Amino acid sequence: MLSWAANRLTEAGIENARCEAEYIFAAGKEISRNQVLAKLSRPVDILSEELFRKNIEKRGQRIPFGYIFNRANFMGYDLKVTGDTLIPRPETEILVEEAAKYLKSKEGNLKVLDIGTGSGNIAIAIAKFTSAQITATDISARALKVASENSGMQNADVRIEFIQSNLYKSLTADYLNYFDLIISNPPYVNLKEYAKIQPEVKKEPKNALVASGKGLGVIKKILTGAGNFLKERGIIFMEIGYNQRKDVEKFITEKVKFTEIEFIKDYEKIDRILKLTL
Ligand SMILES: C[S@@+](CC[C@H](N)C(=O)[O-])C[C@H]1O[C@@H](n2cnc3c(N)ncnc32)[C@H](O)[C@@H]1O
Secondary structure, three states, rough: HHHHHHHHHHHHOOHHHHHHHHHHHHHHHHHOOHHHHHOOOOOOOOHHHHHHHHHHHHOOOOOOHHHHHHHHEEOOOEEEEEOOOOOOHHHHHHHHHHHHHHOOOOOOOEEEEEOOOOOHHHHHHHHHOOOOEEEEEEEOOHHHHHHHHHHHHHHHHHHHEEEEOOOOOOHHHOOOEEEEEEEEEEEOOOOOHHHHOOOHOOOOOOOOOOOOHHHHHHHHHHHHHHHHHHEEEEEEEEEEEOOHHHHHHHHHHHHHOOOEEEEEEOOOOOEEEEEOOO
């Protein structure tokens, strides 16, 4: 069965096909891959086999693993993901680590705004790692439904409020100069790059990935509006695209007023996190 699956996935252009097949079998049975490997000579019951073949067919259509099983792990927390939410990426964990480090260094009842919350991964991790109160927004009502479910499952409800909003548009006057920190992993892929992106990523919501104007459209709007919602000396942590540092830096220097600007590198030594102080 695993050999058949590995061939099917290889034909579909998937690398490490055998390994993926083992993970897919394990996930279907809700056991670990190691447990699968330890029991390779055991017979498989018919229901497990049917489910496995169905899941391999889905993966063969380049549906990401996370969407086949509707789950993802972010910073050690299991989250539900659906076709309405992005599947959280490892580099976003650096974004959260940096923001959490900052929040832990401050005292008081800190307020955080998470723009474009998607599955709620960032808001939930911040709630778990710090004592901040979080407002999480997204333009997508469907994504917010998943985020709110995840927040409930992780017992983070009391610390996170969800608001459907196109960036800052639905934030009332109560939120003016209210936040200590704004965090965001916004859409930042440009249309040219999107056209060449791998099939799995095309299964994710396009509006979670793509932004206008060299992919900088949403980033610029977030930076432009931030001053109204941040407190004095408030801070922004934002993920950016692998090649966007120069353009982002230029925009900030010319168009928005911040006192300190810093870029933090990801695991591949790419400037990935923008840290800005008002
Ligand atoms: C790159 S995804 C990030 C999702 C999640 N925070 C994560 O890190 O995996 C960007 C999110 O921004 C949302 N979004 C896109 N345009 C938006 C807008 N104008 N206002 C608010 N949210 C927006 C998308 O629906 C999507 O959930």
